[in-house]
Amino acid sequence: MNKILVIVGPTATGKTSLGIYLSKKYGGEIVSADSRQVYKYMDIGTGKEWDDTIKIWGYDLIDPKEKYSVSDYFKSMKLVISHIWSRNKLPIIVGGTGLYVKSLIDGIATVDIPKNENLRISLESLKKQELFEKLAVLDSSKAALLNSSDKKNPRRLIRAIEVATWMIENETSKVEVEKRKNVLDKNVSVLQIGLFAENSEMQNRIGKRVEKRIEEGFIDEVEDLLKMGVSWKHQSMNSIGYKDSEKFFKKGETYEDFVNNWVGNEMKYIKRQLTWFKKDKRIEWFNISDLGYPKNVEKKVNKWYSIKRNAKKD
Numbered sequence: 001m002n003k004i005l006v007i008v009g010p011t012a013t014g015k016t017s018l019g020i021y022l023s024k025k026y027g028g029e030i031v032s033a034d035s036r037q038v039y040k041y042m043d044i045g046t047g048k049e050w051d052d053t054i055k056i057w058g059y060d061l062i063d064p065k066e067k068y069s070v071s072d073y074f075k076s077m078k079l080v081i082s083h084i085w086s087r088n089k090l091p092i093i094v095g096g097t098g099l100y101v102k103s104l105i106d107g108i109a110t111v112d113i114p115k116n117e118n119l120r121i122s123l124e125s126l127k128k129q130e131l132f133e134k135l136a137v138l139d140s141s142k143a144a145l146l147n148s149s150d151k152k153n154p155r156r157l158i159r160a161i162e163v164a165t166w167m168i169e170n171e172t173s174k175v176e177v178e179k180r181k182n183v184l185d186k187n188v189s190v191l192q193i194g195l196f197a198e199n200s201e202m203q204n205r206i207g208k209r210v211e212k213r214i215e216e217g218f219i220d221e222v223e224d225l226l227k228m229g230v231s232w233k234h235q236s237m238n239s240i241g242y243k244d245s246e247k248f249f250k251k252g253e254t255y256e257d258f259v260n261n262w263v264g265n266e267m268k269y270i271k272r273q274l275t276w277f278k279k280d281k282r283i284e285w286f287n288i289s290d291l292g293y294p295k296n297v298e299k300k301v302n303k304w305y306s307i308k309r310n311a312k313k314d
Contacts, residue, residue: 006093009195010270012205016049019094023054032058033095036239039064044218045241064236071111074103098276109178110163123158131157138164149272191304194283206266
């Protein structure tokens with residue numbers, strides 16, 4: 001039986017560091033599940049980490065002027081994970097983009113529904129409320145299921161409208177769409193580990209991390225991106241940190257306000273991440289404030305990994 005280890009949780013909880021440690025322990029390779037780390041030249045602001053001895057997939061997949069979707073991610077990483085399995089290695093999915101993780105471990109029924117560029121262009125000028133109202137007309141049940149974050153996200157609203165429109169045009173029911181779901185492998189053992197900390201600890205960690213990224217040259221990184229022709233309207237620049245720097249660059253926002261806004265938006269993002277992941281009761285959570293948490297995680301992984309290996313040998 002093929003195996004996948006998943007490490008999720010909010011930003012700044014040390015997921016990649018833990019993933020690298022476990023990769024060395026169990027002969028694994030990391031698959032990044034971070035929608036910001038797919039972009040080239042965006043290293044400091046997205047917090048990419050490297051290790052000379054561990055392969056990390058999912059970094060630097062596209063130019064920051066290009067668009068990228070969960071469908072693109074799934075198709076690319078499905079091949080990567082199959083390649084890792086073929087070499088008897090353990091894929092370790094690490095990241096905080098819930099939709100990316102879901103596409104790999106559960107599959108997403110609508111992932112293969114094609115983009116409709118003409119429709120997208122016609123929707124781009126609409127306000128968020130107008131997009132939501134349009135979705136409610138096309139698919140009221142989908143609109144009712146959206147959380148507050150989704151309702152404020154134009155890209156997700158447009159995709160939902162795109163899917164609903166495709167279903168109507170193709171006279172396809174939701175049951176039929178569900179049958180289209182593409183998954184990695186039907187015979188996979190998955191262990192999901194979640195990392196978290198109390199709000200006060202996360203506030204402290206985020207504050208220190210933002211300052212560290214600025215010290216490492218984040219401002220220069222943004223300047224280089226702008227010189228390359230990347231604009232504030234590109235999907236890549238909608239990432240936290242980068243989008244927060246726009247007022248600092250264009251409107252003379254003070255350094256203090258820039259940092260405070262960045263930290264504040266990271267904290268809001270953490271809340272959204274926890275809301276998403278807490279819905280999945282399969283995730284086993286570990287508090288990173290506990291000094292012994294890495295060893296506790298290792299014990300859990302070792303039990304799961306050993307059982308499955310022994311079963312394979314039998």
